[in-house]
Amino acid sequence: MKIHIKNGRLVDPINGVDAVIDIFIAAGRILAIGDAPDNFQANRVIDAQSLVVCPGLVDLSVRLREPGHEYKATLESEMEAAVAGGITSLACPPDTDPPLDEPGLVEMLKYRAKSLNLAHVYPIGALTQGLRGERLTEMAELNDAGCIVFGQSGVPLTSLRIMMQAMRYAATFGFSVWLRPQEASLAHDGVAHDGEIATRLGLPTIPVCAETVALSSIILLTRETGVHLHLCRLSTMEGIEMVRAARQQGLSITCDVAINHLHLSEMDIGFFDSNCHLMPPLRGMSDRGALRNGLLDGTIDAVCSDHAPVDEDAKLLPFGQAEVGATGVELLLPLTLKWGIEMHIPLIAVLAKITAAPARILGIDAGHLSLGTAADLCIFDLEQYWRVAASAIKSQGKNTPFLGMELPGKVKYTLVNGLVVYED
Amino acid sequence: MISRNPQLNRTGELQHLLTTEGLPATILLEILDTAESFVGVTERDVKKIPLLRGKSVFNLFFEPSTRTLTTFEIAAKRLSADVHNLNVAVSSQSKGETLLDTVNNLSAMDADMFVVRHLQSGAAHLIASHVQPDIHVINAGDGRHAHPTQALLDMFTIRRYKQDFRNLRVAIVGDILHSRVARSEIHALTTLGVPEVRVIAPKTLLPAKVERLGVHVYHDMVKGLKGVDVLMMLRLQNERMQGANLPSPEEYFKYYGLTQEKLSLAQPDAIVMHPGPLNRGVEIDSAVADGKQSVILSQVTFGIAVRMAVMSILAGN
Numbered sequence: 001m002k003i004h005i006k007n008g009r010l011v012d013p014i015n016g017v018d019a020v021i022d023i024f025i026a027a028g029r030i031l032a033i034g035d036a037p038d039n040f041q042a043n044r045v046i047d048a049q050s051l052v053v054c055p056g057l058v059d060l061s062v063r064l065r066e067p068g069h070e071y072k073a074t075l076e077s078e079m080e081a082a083v084a085g086g087i088t089s090l091a092c093p094p095d096t097d098p099p100l101d102e103p104g105l106v107e108m109l110k111y112r113a114k115s116l117n118l119a120h121v122y123p124i125g126a127l128t129q130g131l132r133g134e135r136l137t138e139m140a141e142l143n144d145a146g147c148i149v150f151g152q153s154g155v156p157l158t159s160l161r162i163m164m165q166a167m168r169y170a171a172t173f174g175f176s177v178w179l180r181p182q183e184a185s186l187a188h189d190g191v192a193h194d195g196e197i198a199t200r201l202g203l204p205t206i207p208v209c210a211e212t213v214a215l216s217s218i219i220l221l222t223r224e225t226g227v228h229l230h231l232c233r234l235s236t237m238e239g240i241e242m243v244r245a246a247r248q249q250g251l252s253i254t255c256d257v258a259i260n261h262l263h264l265s266e267m268d269i270g271f272f273d274s275n276c277h278l279m280p281p282l283r284g285m286s287d288r289g290a291l292r293n294g295l296l297d298g299t300i301d302a303v304c305s306d307h308a309p310v311d312e313d314a315k316l317l318p319f320g321q322a323e324v325g326a327t328g329v330e331l332l333l334p335l336t337l338k339w340g341i342e343m344h345i346p347l348i349a350v351l352a353k354i355t356a357a358p359a360r361i362l363g364i365d366a367g368h369l370s371l372g373t374a375a376d377l378c379i380f381d382l383e384q385y386w387r388v389a390a391s392a393i394k395s396q397g398k399n400t401p402f403l404g405m406e407l408p409g410k411v412k413y414t415l416v417n418g419l420v421v422y423e424d
Numbered sequence: 425m426i427s428r429n430p431q432l433n434r435t436g437e438l439q440h441l442l443t444t445e446g447l448p449a450t451i452l453l454e455i456l457d458t459a460e461s462f463v464g465v466t467e468r469d470v471k472k473i474p475l476l477r478g479k480s481v482f483n484l485f486f487e488p489s490t491r492t493l494t495t496f497e498i499a500a501k502r503l504s505a506d507v508h509n510l511n512v513a514v515s516s517q518s519k520g521e522t523l524l525d526t527v528n529n530l531s532a533m534d535a536d537m538f539v540v541r542h543l544q545s546g547a548a549h550l551i552a553s554h555v556q557p558d559i560h561v562i563n564a565g566d567g568r569h570a571h572p573t574q575a576l577l578d579m580f581t582i583r584r585y586k587q588d589f590r591n592l593r594v595a596i597v598g599d600i601l602h603s604r605v606a607r608s609e610i611h612a613l614t615t616l617g618v619p620e621v622r623v624i625a626p627k628t629l630l631p632a633k634v635e636r637l638g639v640h641v642y643h644d645m646v647k648g649l650k651g652v653d654v655l656m657m658l659r660l661q662n663e664r665m666q667g668a669n670l671p672s673p674e675e676y677f678k679y680y681g682l683t684q685e686k687l688s689l690a691q692p693d694a695i696v697m698h699p700g701p702l703n704r705g706v707e708i709d710s711a712v713a714d715g716k717q718s719v720i721l722s723q724v725t726f727g728i729a730v731r732m733a734v735m736s737i738l739a740g741n
Contacts, residue, residue, distance in 0.1 A: 199631035200445065202545040202568030202607055271430055272546030316524055316554075318544030320567070
């Protein structure tokens with residue numbers, strides 16, 4: 001299959017390209033950029049006039065709900081949703097049922113994902129068996145099966161000794177450890193930020209210190225063990241300050257923020273909107289501002305969707321009982337673009353946050369359009385605004401606080417390994 | 425997405441009573457005035473009026489309650505409604521039926537009004553946003569969020585004894601953090617023009633940024649009670665008396681329990697209120713609870729008239 005993408009605005013952060021240039025694809029790889037190679041006979045020509053052509057997006061947190069939660073979503077539905085969102089590589093957290101703590105489970109997931117021939121799937125291995133925080137998993141075996149990083153998803157590690165040893169063991173093999181900082185005893189039974197809104201609505205709270213206290217332990221143990229740490233889903237201004245300070249001291253730390261937290265605050269809960277029941281909780285306006293600025297100045301490396309499809313019944317409950325999470329793969333690009341537009345950031349720098357940066361964090365060769373690399377691309381219309389509606393979302397989960405909003409950026413084509421896997 | 429106040433209909437009339445927050449003073453006063461006209465009814469020999477004849481009121485209590493349930497039942501019956509009490513905590517919920525399924529099933533039985541109590545904040549809002557437009561929902565207490573009829577009967581009681589809201593100092597004492605009564609009282613008092621609302625509690629029993637609700641925060645009863653016209657004591661739940669919130673009921677009583685001595689710091693004609701049930705010797709001394717400044721039993725009596733008022737206004741809108 002030979003594809004010629006013509007007249008598109010090629011934006012490639014790693015190669016520093018932002019210009020109208022043609023791309024030529026053959027045998028799943030990028031054969032040429034600019035002029036057509038000799039004797040290139042395209043099987044297909046995609047006219048990308050007035051469209052942006054960029055590396056396929058890399059999403060650091062996509063729950064595919066397999067194994068175990070197929071009633072919420074299936075691998076097929078969520079993989080299709082992901083490519084409809086322009087995502088060509090994704091990391092899936094180990095919070096499945098059973099958790100991804102055995103090589104067999106990981107191999108099965110990789111195999112099932114590969115047979116769909118959509119995006120590349122990178123399972124995040126469980127750091128401890130059953131995510132219970134008691135015994136380490138066979139990280140090296142899991143790595144052989146396809147896990148390249150290890151984490152706990154949202155499940156807290158209550159024992160700092162286990163955390164330290166897990167970091168040490170991971171560092172032995174050079175694996176990075178992904179943790180979401182939240183001290184369980186401080187988060188307790190909370191469901192919302194400890195601020196004015198929770199006070200008004202009478203919702204049990206999760207204080208800011210649940211994040212900062214956890215961060216201080218995690219950062220100190222990172223220093224102790226020398227592991228590479230990736231911090232998932234920062235939510236507070238104070239937390240960002242701590243990460244900034246730790247990085248200035250030379251620690252190997254990266255971090256991400258979820259699309260929801262980049263745009264929303266506790267105010268959006270309104271009259272108990274259960275679509276805003278997220279973890280970490282939506283925090284105050286000053287936290288939101290700090291996240292937006294932290295992403296701009298590089299303290300936060302990447303944006304992820306934190307995709308969590310939830311079936312409708314599980315959201316039709318009182319706020320505190322409603323299941324946590326929001327669907328997101330199809331909103332990653334629009335909401336990151338929206339951030340860039342609102343912050344007046346050049347497109348190339350905006351796209352870096354969902355291509356080059358997450359690829360680097362995940363340690364994969366993706367997120368750039370260099371000659372000879374796999375042709376994973378996203379082609380989208382920057383100018384086209386579309387309304388978020390249940391009917392417009394391919395994911396089985398229709399749960400998002402952004403329902404009804406108009407967002408910029410409509411994906412027109414997604415290519416994985418040189419094949420068109422999505423077309424609007 | 426809800427773009428308007430979920431408890432008002434398109435013309436700004438009360439469709440549901442979910443919280444006292446965001447309700448205009450005119451609606452609160454309409455309820456109090458209507459309740460005045462029902463106080464006489466409860467003193468008559470024939471205690472029934474036909475305003476809700478032929479209407480079905482379902483008391484949906486997902487959390488155990490005796491007093492509130494009883495007063496709602498009495499109020500509905502005095503308005504001649506058909507009343508059905510459902511102790512949902514031990515029926516359908518334990519069989520796995522969801523909250524909205526329960527409500528839908530009862531709606532199919534031609535319910536006109538739901539009186540809902542639930543342990544989760546926001547439960548009444550959820551139900552109100554999913555029932556048919558001709559069904560009214562009254563929140564009889566949701567989690568820590570709101571208990572509007574309790575606050576309204578408290579306002580009724582205050583007006584009976586103090587006439588004007590606009591020159592009062594009111595102190596709410598106790599477990600503000602977990603109290604739906606306190607939240608609803610604060611919103612009602614500030615809406616009705618009370619110039620100074622105080623909350624008095626240890627820091628472990630106050631929610632974050634409570635001052636944003638328009639109250640002055642005190643941790644010391646001696647300072648907080650000075651010059652107060654109305655004392656609203658809150659019930660301390662048994663499970664919160666010792667543990668992470670408080671060390672012991674004895675220490676709580678010593679520093680935050682209302683005694684005759686502490687009461688003497690308030691205005692000489694100050695009234696003492698409590699939503700019940702009382703923990704004598706924990707948040708309030710028996711001598712005060714039964715003393716001449718206590719209006720606690722009046723609150724219970726007025727509770728029926730206020731709930732009749734709410735039901736009749738909703739049925740008319």
